[in-house]
Amino acid sequence: MEKVNVIAVDLGASSGRVISGQFDGKQIKLKEQYRFSNHPVEINDRLNWDYLKIFQEVKRGLALTMRDLGHLDSLSVDTWGVDYGLLTKEGEVLFAPHCYRDSRTAPYEAEFAERLPAKQLFRMTGNAPDRINTNLQVFADLQRAPFLKRTVDQLLMMPSLIEYFFSGIKQNEFTIASTTGLLDVRTKNWNTKVLNRLEIPAEWFADVVIGGADLGPIRQAISEEIKVSAEMRVISGVGHDTAAALMALPLNEAERKQTAFISCGTWSIVGLQNDQPIISEAAFEMGLTNEGCFDGSNRVLKNITGLWVIQELQKEWAYTGAEISFAKMQDEAAKAYSINSFIDLADVRFAEPGQMEEKIVAFLKETHQTLPKNRGQLIRVVLESLAFSYRQVIEKLEKLTGTTLQKVHMFGGGIQNQLLVQLTADFTQRKVVTGPVEASVLGNVVAQLKVFGKITDPVKLDVLANTVDVQDFNPTEIPGLEQKYAQFMRILAANNTEGK
Template structure:
């Protein structure tokens, strides 16, 4: 095998990376060429992604790659789900894309649910109804910006939009489009019932690409700017970061394995051949999203390390910068093991004042308050691990198949305390790794497009997949039952509504 260079642009809800991969006969070696911050920008009440800055940062990362003397064969973009941008027929951006945390959908959720009940939304799309969904955002925009609808020619999800800014061509890929509450469950088609009820034109998102495709080179102006030529092809790969990550995990296809993606969000699920559209799945808060091969990820989106990131941000604004490594060390030294929050209570979804929100929740539920920063972090981590166990139980019950092993991946597995707490609270062995699962899977999806049947994914994974094995060390059933009692006996929405700064 000749050496091949690939570029994965891996966009997260707090940072983005340009990562190069060198594929040789001995495996795939990754190098982070450039990392940049990617936080939503607030203007008054609105919250936007600065997609033009993202494109500029990617170009800088490509320049650094070029300085290494590398000539990439291809590039693909993956990102978080649901968000999008509007393009005119001339390819002009109509609005900066809103962040899923923008609150405009809160004012239109009631109207949307009158058009389609929450159960109908789930039954048709397989996705849990949510204010963050693409469908909810499109509906809110239609009501808020009626003058924009005649001008909008296409809607591109974030990977397709960024790809368009780089190459002049863009398309919506199945794994990313399947997150937004618009597709007929398990298909690449827009649900006619949903688009009709919400008055959203079908053609805005169609067609949906399944299995990826080549788009062509970067636009000439960007080629000249960064020193590339037509040899690098822009590819539609696995657009959703979790779907990309699963391509890097050989065990993710096993029936007795569930996965946990650890990042700003925690995504907990298992791979299935087809969607599950039962009332039990709906009531459990499970959602059906797509894989790169067209199968199903049955999962639940939970609040993840967003809580830790927000604590760090609060403290840094107060002049006390604590890095993530030190935060884990402080939490490991804490003996505060009997206080818990509900990580998915609505009050924790919005940015700002995270420590105050956690303390308020604890007071309202009659629990011991943290005495140190380590206590506070420990409370968050053990609450996250408890919420993982709760979701895994729902997955096992809904699918009728027991879960005997976990695979955890993403940047959050660098928090070894969280991984060990997850093993202890679930009682399950864990394969942890890789940290760069999304970038690796992004590159694998590129190879699947470029080399098609000639690419042996299983052979490559046998060379590069070397997870860390973690076993349960302490039985924490009593702690979990305490968490369960708190979540079941207290209304997180009611607590959230009474919180004030």
């Protein structure tokens, strides 16, 4: 068959990339064509995404890719969850989309909870309440600026917003919409009862797309500007990066139901793919949430502050002149002995930027634990806490579903930290399979090929087997492991976040 060239625009909370996926009928070859920084910008105490820069950088990446490959068949966008842009009736962005770390929601959390108590919200949407969720963000926007009801025409989630810039078509893809806390958990469409309770106009929300859609050709002005074919298509594929990553795992149906997944990056997302949302009392008490998959099925999961803590430490040490690579940080932690001290990654302080080393030490003092004597021990405290956090969620998922999760599949950039991967195998006492690093990108490409009809489900596993390199990590016996885990759980209980 003639080679198909599809473009995955993969936007993260620190960088954006334009990556080509070339499919020859048997294998997908990925190539990073362009990378750019993507950091929120703070202006007047507000944290916003520079959407104009993102748009310009993606166009530049497409132009460079066109020069390299000669023809491009389609593009699709995947991003982090919960953030959005607001459009006027003229189709213009009203203001720069806020970043989920923006603090504007804080004054409105109590009123939001009064209107929609946490347990009720969970039953209606399948989403656990969270200060970063779209529902609270939009509610806060309307409380701060009631005029928005008169001026806003559409709300588009970030991947759909970028796809709109290229296609002119307004829609919201299911996997990204499922992160909003505004969908009906049963119908998979916008939940009018929730919208009415929060006084959010239902007409703001475009149709939900499940299973992907061809939005049409790229806008003519853009095709002429960057010299790509006017026939290049814009695809609504799989908008949420974690859902995209799950499309890239070489698992059959039986394996899928017995495998926990861990998306390992700035955030860690630990979960299980299943057919239907789980909205039981037990799921709520466990602090789990439900989000969608490309085909309309479900993933029940827990978001954990992940390698963000390590990234913050690296940045903090660089400011003091002690620059250190992630590889060096891993090496120092591997050489350090465990001091059996742990932090609670559900504590909000560890999700906030700044003074990370100081906050870790303060937490250890508050909980009367041994303090690290060097940088390696400090890093190891974080990694061991993260690995035990994974175990905690996996055990919750097993208890909730009655399923024995025999294996853990880790993917994303964090799997390059092989110490964390081995700790995960050791602390969960399960085999861990890693790969691909570029899971979200590969899943984005696979979704586009499915929309084109180039890949069907029976063929997908063969294609992934030919494309994905995986690595196995077997657990080793750790003396006193259960005592270590009991200590970790005591720290969580003392900090009152065990069930969160």
